[in-house]
Amino acid sequence: MAHTAAAFKVDYFQFLKPDGKLVEDQQVPALARDFDRLTELYKLMVLTRTFDKKAVALQRTGKLGTYASSLGHEAAHVAIGAAMKEEDCFAPMYREYGAQFYRGVKMSEVLLYWGGDERGSDFSGPKHDFAWCVPIATQCLHAAGAALAYKLKKEDRVAVTVVGDGGSSKGDFLEAINAGSAWKLPLVLVIVNNQWAISVPRKKQNTAATLAQKGIAGGLPSIQVDGNDLIACLWAMDKAVSAARQGKGSFVIEMITYRLSDHTTADDARRYRPGDEVDEAWDREPLKRLKAYLVDQGAWDEQQDEELLGECKKWVQQAADEYLEMIENDPQPVTAMFDYMFAELPQDLIEQRTYAQEYAEDGGHH
């Protein structure tokens, strides 16, 4: 006779609704009353969005290369950064600026990277954090490897990585889940599901009801949260990171959000994405609801908000100036492409570097 060999469910958590009110039908975590922390993170979300706008403007005026916007992902990204300790390891994909800013990466460094200058990846965040990872989902296995390293070295550190809804279709992601399960690694895998992998919508990746259940299939506790709700994202991240740190193994969190921008500045989403879908998504975006909540609770006001916006614009402009100053007045010499190839440059490459210097004037910046 047939019996149920296994059963599972995926819980979905939302605490802060799009209208800025807390949900009423379930208990809200204590951090919803931690206005100091929420205000601090709201400020970082606003800074991240201000930065994003500037970066796109720099690209549009020919001062930056292709740029991957984080518009709409601010709550998810900032929560990821805020739940981690400095000694933890972050393995990002390529648009989690909110998390990276929290960890000390400078805005000018993000601009350097997308501005075609390797010095951006030598950033001011934790030296053990991975740099941006363009080959999709490969970072998941690096994070799993980092987690295994901490386990072997008996260090209380956690590796956190991010993948998109598209990246969740790759073996690397599934293999990282499997590794986290097999070795009970201190690993948190976050799927930032923004509904679009360039032009391919979430429903075309597969017909699974959730992406979180891929974690369950591999044996990991896995949940879904509203990725536009900072409180839900932060609550989930806090829980997962601290449990991973206590040796309870790996976790998967699927954060449901929406890519309000094009995939990158090289993309034009109008070719494939209905405009009304984007308009509706703006109603659910993360900043507006958090601001409304904080104002409603008396923890924030309009004047503070205006001042903050002014400050953010100033900081972002300073970062842009710093970036432009570096690429214009202190560009990397041709030798820079050789100098970090090996700890010690082999003779053949020393000769190639000398030859390259003779032709350093060729192929100038174009």
Add this chain to the structure above:
Amino acid sequence: MAEITLIEGVTMALARAMEEDPGVVMFGEDVGVNGGVFRATAGLHDKFGDERVIDTPLAEVMIAGMSVGMASQGIKPVAEAQFCGFTMPMIDHIMCHAGRLRNRTRGRMSCPMVLRFPSGGGIHAPEHHSESPEALFAHMPGVRVVIPSSPSRAYGLMLAAIRDPDPVIFMEPKRIYRWQKEEVADDGEELPMDVCYTLRDGNDITLVTWGSMVKETLQAADQLEQQGLSVEVIDVATVSPLDMDTIIESVERTGRCVIIQEAPKHCGVASEIAAGLADAGIWHLHAPVKRVCGYDVVMPLYRNEMKYMPSVRRIVDAAKEILEVS
């Protein structure tokens, strides 16, 4: 007859092949509604629909592995890797399966697939979008590696690649996707693979290249000709298998050869051509064979990418250096 660019030559060939063979399908990320991130498959989804222009989940291993499966069972996949850097996870299936299927089944099965992708640098693209990995694929037994460098060769070689009974890696030099326009008739005529194309006849020196470097090589040839030299320029076009006969025949006449390659120098296709000349043509050489290549470094991010590439001056200087040898 329409004047078209290289990428339009690709698109025209894809449409033509799909019309003439209902088994030909496009298979890749964003190839459908979006028409490809470079527009190579633009219009095909409208014309041929979901079942023949297939948007895939974001999974390169899947694209390559399923292409092997489809190709062995009577469908002709033209798989797209969105950028050269994203072919790396596909190598397992190309190396261990696509290139071996005919051989390991003693001809019982075959793998008539095309894997096409934009290759090379020079368009200000992000990290992992600008590499030239032709030597990696050229080292794999059982697969052809084709790189067109003009609109007509894009059209003719793509048709040949799709109609071929074996796997073809079709690398599209994206820096020259829209460099030149050429009149190309949509007549379904393919061009032969496995042969070099002599772009310019000359007697003093042979310049051998492929892909985007055809641009700088032709410019270098112009400069050398202005100095009274007669320069032969060869576009290798199929880098594996190599048509050494055409190259050797040329070098037998000129006695001098410079090979220009965008990819890093070490163990590249240029090295293979130089070795071929050493094997068979060394008695005809008046001077050492020179390679002008990318450096053996990680492809720089875009701000310094053109400093990595062989420049016209580097090519001219190398040519002059061996022209001075008497």
